[in-house]
Amino acid sequence: MPTINWQQDYEAAASDDRCAPRSRMVIPAKLRRNGARAAQTLVLDLSLAGFSALASVRSAQGSKVFLTLPGLEPREAEVVWWHAGLVGCAFANLLTQREHDALLLRYGGEADGDGR
Secondary structure (H helix, E strand, O other), rough: OOOOOOOOOOHHHHHOOOOOOOEEEEEEEEEOOOOOOOOEEEEEEEOOOOOEEEEEOOOOOOOOOEEEEEOOOOOOEEEEEEEOOOEEEEOOOOOOOOHHHHHHHHHEEEEEHHHH
């Protein structure tokens, strides 16, 4: 598999299923569906390309949401899946490595190198 520069080649990164290594952590955040009020949530895993979080309200695949992580502006994402109170989303614009690493350091995440 060729090396992907995550910051310069978003289309290639986004087209690769679960394209970036994920870090398991618990981050308090706010999740807002398009046109709705933000609700408190917990992000359970995070990568440069997306996240999974608790979401009690069902979200349709392809719908737009906004995630506000501590210290960051709200970030647009698209729902990829929802199942039993969990939602998986892909960011419209990747997190920077610096943003990801700061959250990993602050919330004591554990890297999952195989992307699963």
